[in-house]
Amino acid sequence: MSTTTTDLENEIAGLTGTHGGHDDAHHGPQKGLLRWVKTTNHKDIGTLYLWFAFIMLLVGGAMAMVIRAELFQPGLQLVEPQFFNQMTTLHGLIMVFGAIMPAFVGLANWQIPLMIGAKDMALPRMNNWSFWILPFAGAMLLSTMFMKGGGPAFGWTFYAPLSTTFAPESTDFFIFAIHMLGFSSIMGAINVIATIMNMRAPGMKLMDMPLFVWTWLITAFLLIAAMPVLAGAVTMMLTDRNFGTSFFDAAGGGDPVLFQHIFWFFGHPEVYIMILPAFGVISQIIPTFARKPLFGYSSMVYATASIALLSFAVWAHHMFLTGMPVAGQMYFMYATIMISVPTGVKVFNWVTTMWRGSISFETPMLWAVAFVILFTIGGFSGLMLGIAPADIQYHDTYFVVAHFHYVLVTGALFSIIAAVFYWLPKWCGRMYNEKLSKIHFWWAVISVNVLFFPQHFLGLAGMPRRIPDYSLQFADFNMISSIGGFAFGASFLLLTYIIVDCIRNGEPVKEARVWESAKGLEWTVPTPAPYHTFDEPPEKALILSESSHIHHVSELAGATAK
Amino acid sequence: MISKEEASQMSEQELLERQRQGARRTATIIGLIAFGIFMLTLFLNLKPS
Ligand code: HEM
Numbered sequence: 001m002s003t004t005t006t007d008l009e010n011e012i013a014g015l016t017g018t019h020g021g022h023d024d025a026h027h028g029p030q031k032g033l034l035r036w037v038k039t040t041n042h043k044d045i046g047t048l049y050l051w052f053a054f055i056m057l058l059v060g061g062a063m064a065m066v067i068r069a070e071l072f073q074p075g076l077q078l079v080e081p082q083f084f085n086q087m088t089t090l091h092g093l094i095m096v097f098g099a100i101m102p103a104f105v106g107l108a109n110w111q112i113p114l115m116i117g118a119k120d121m122a123l124p125r126m127n128n129w130s131f132w133i134l135p136f137a138g139a140m141l142l143s144t145m146f147m148k149g150g151g152p153a154f155g156w157t158f159y160a161p162l163s164t165t166f167a168p169e170s171t172d173f174f175i176f177a178i179h180m181l182g183f184s185s186i187m188g189a190i191n192v193i194a195t196i197m198n199m200r201a202p203g204m205k206l207m208d209m210p211l212f213v214w215t216w217l218i219t220a221f222l223l224i225a226a227m228p229v230l231a232g233a234v235t236m237m238l239t240d241r242n243f244g245t246s247f248f249d250a251a252g253g254g255d256p257v258l259f260q261h262i263f264w265f266f267g268h269p270e271v272y273i274m275i276l277p278a279f280g281v282i283s284q285i286i287p288t289f290a291r292k293p294l295f296g297y298s299s300m301v302y303a304t305a306s307i308a309l310l311s312f313a314v315w316a317h318h319m320f321l322t323g324m325p326v327a328g329q330m331y332f333m334y335a336t337i338m339i340s341v342p343t344g345v346k347v348f349n350w351v352t353t354m355w356r357g358s359i360s361f362e363t364p365m366l367w368a369v370a371f372v373i374l375f376t377i378g379g380f381s382g383l384m385l386g387i388a389p390a391d392i393q394y395h396d397t398y399f400v401v402a403h404f405h406y407v408l409v410t411g412a413l414f415s416i417i418a419a420v421f422y423w424l425p426k427w428c429g430r431m432y433n434e435k436l437s438k439i440h441f442w443w444a445v446i447s448v449n450v451l452f453f454p455q456h457f458l459g460l461a462g463m464p465r466r467i468p469d470y471s472l473q474f475a476d477f478n479m480i481s482s483i484g485g486f487a488f489g490a491s492f493l494l495l496t497y498i499i500v501d502c503i504r505n506g507e508p509v510k511e512a513r514v515w516e517s518a519k520g521l522e523w524t525v526p527t528p529a530p531y532h533t534f535d536e537p538p539e540k541a542l543i544l545s546e547s548s549h550i551h552h553v554s555e556l557a558g559a560t561a562k
Numbered sequence: 563m564i565s566k567e568e569a570s571q572m573s574e575q576e577l578l579e580r581q582r583q584g585a586r587r588t589a590t591i592i593g594l595i596a597f598g599i600f601m602l603t604l605f606l607n608l609k610p611s
């Protein structure tokens with residue numbers, strides 16, 4: 001056996017008695033800081049991911065504050081244009097790869113084993129590795145800002161030739177950081193797939209799984225298909241920059257538009273990687289607080305799968321203005337609009353789950369309802385952008401910025417906040433301050449709309465994105481947007497306080513089922529969740545009775561008869 | 563998936579071993595697919611000069 005044993009190996013050793021004879025299967029966490037470096041426990045690793053994501057959210061948020069401060073008034077006020085471009089670029093990269101994606105992996109680590117009745121993730125040691133790559137990749141990405149020529153300033157989409165021929169020297173470090181981030185995501189996805197396919201409690205069928213687990217399974221397949229393409233794209237950039245190839249250089253027979261195709265073949269699935277787990281979270285929370293089973297469970301599963309498949313067939317809706325043939329524009333327009341069908345199914349199911357429920361609005365539910373409404377606004381602006389002739393007007397304006405912030409901030413990020421409020425009491429055994437949390441919710445929800453809604457108007461009026469200065473007619477809405485931005489940014493200080501206060505001084509929670517009408521195996525383990533759970537896999541009858549959706553009657557009868 | 567009936571025949575340790583064996587197989591297959599997609603991306607973009 002290797003020198004570093006995993007908890008599972010210890011456990012096996014304890015059972016077979018090959019471990020010095022004593023049963024150390026139920027040891028708690030190791031003491032001290034090394035616990036976090038060496039841990040293979042899914043709960044520890046989940047916690048690490050979530051804190052990393054939170055820190056990155058604050059770093060990326062600080063960059064957003066610089067952007068909004070510069071745009072508060074027309075004219076160049078605070079920063080050099082080159083630095084401004086670094087801010088928009090790093091803000092996007094850090095939020096996507098440092099905040100949203102790791103936060104969802106953190107939720108997956110905590111919740112998937114608990115929700116499928118497994119002891120741990122399937123590959124605990126690889127799990128440790130996936131996480132510990134991240135701080136190094138993040139640090140490398142941030143360090144580019146201090147290098148000669150500055151950090152990447154070509155936008156988070158790093159189009160060639162801006163990112164090849166005309167890029168600063170630090171770009172090679174950026175490429176290395178992306179390689180590492182991609183490697184970490186791929187390993188994380190492998191772990192999720194291996195866990196869900198192999199570690200489910202005996203007798204748990206795929207269609208018995210909670211939706212959060214389903215959406216993550218599908219997301220993991222998206223990651224496996226999309227991240228290697230991104231790795232390929234940055235590899236070609238690397239060889240173009242350093243080894244004389246010309247994949248993206250027209251002078252050498254290459255094609256810069258090819259870069260955009262490759263990027264968006266990764267990029268569009270990527271946006272669904274960031275929203276499918278959010279759909280899963282919302283599908284867990286709404287039934288709990290509406291006190292009704294989830295409406296249309298199987299249609300949710302099929303809708304998720306169709307969104308995932310379609311997401312590989314629409315990438316060029318980001319490229320309507322690259323001079324593609326009309327037939328191509330027509331195809332990508334219709335394919336894009338088709339995605340709104342399964343998305344509509346989901347929104348319909350959430351609303352129908354709430355319909356005539358006995359709803360109560362605890363903080364997680366507030367965030368979930370806000371998600372449904374505001375994400376839908378982002379979906380609608382997406383539809384508008386998908387209309388090829390209209391996109392000639394909208395493309396590269398603030399309208400696009402408004403669109404993706406509605407889907408990513410009030411969509412993905414809101415669902416993460418909802419999930420943290422929903423599961424935090426289970427994780428740490430303490431309740432957050434409900435009154436402060438509600439104040440925080442209303443503060444954030446109002447300010448985020450003040451921040452992003454006017455950007456629709458700016459875009460429709462023609463203000464281009466990614467510029468540090470603008471003409472005078474855009475001044476009013478930009479000032480409103482910046483004020484909303486500062487208020488929204490400040491709301492995260494309150495959020496930090498609420499979370500730290502909950503973990504340190506919150507009211508202790510004793511009930512295993514923190515929310516009285518919550519369903520799911522995670523609510524059958526004690527609160528706070530012990531370091532090791534499900535030593536004994538749960539029974540089939542428990543799996544069925546804990547499911548938040550309705551099962552076929554015959555199945556239920558069969559399980560309880562035995 | 564391991565069925566209820568099969569699982570009831572196994573000790574806790576056997577079950578865990580079985581699950582982890584399956585997990586390693588899944589991981590290998592998925593890892594190879596990922597690597598294949600990476601190579602395919604590069605390969606499809608190579609042009610004879
Ligand atoms: C209802 C489904 C959606 C449709 C029809 C849609 C459509 C579009 C279109 C056509 C564009 C390109 C606009 C342009 O550059 O001119 C776009 C941009 C974008 N969308 Fe969506 N979208 C949808 C959902 C989402 C979701 C769920 C996310 C993420 C969670 C997302 C994230 C983005 C991002 C990040 C961009 C901007 C990329 C960039 O140029 O920097 N979209 N969307």
Ligand SMILES: [Cu+2]
Nearest residue numbers: 268315317318
């Ligand atoms: Cu897209």
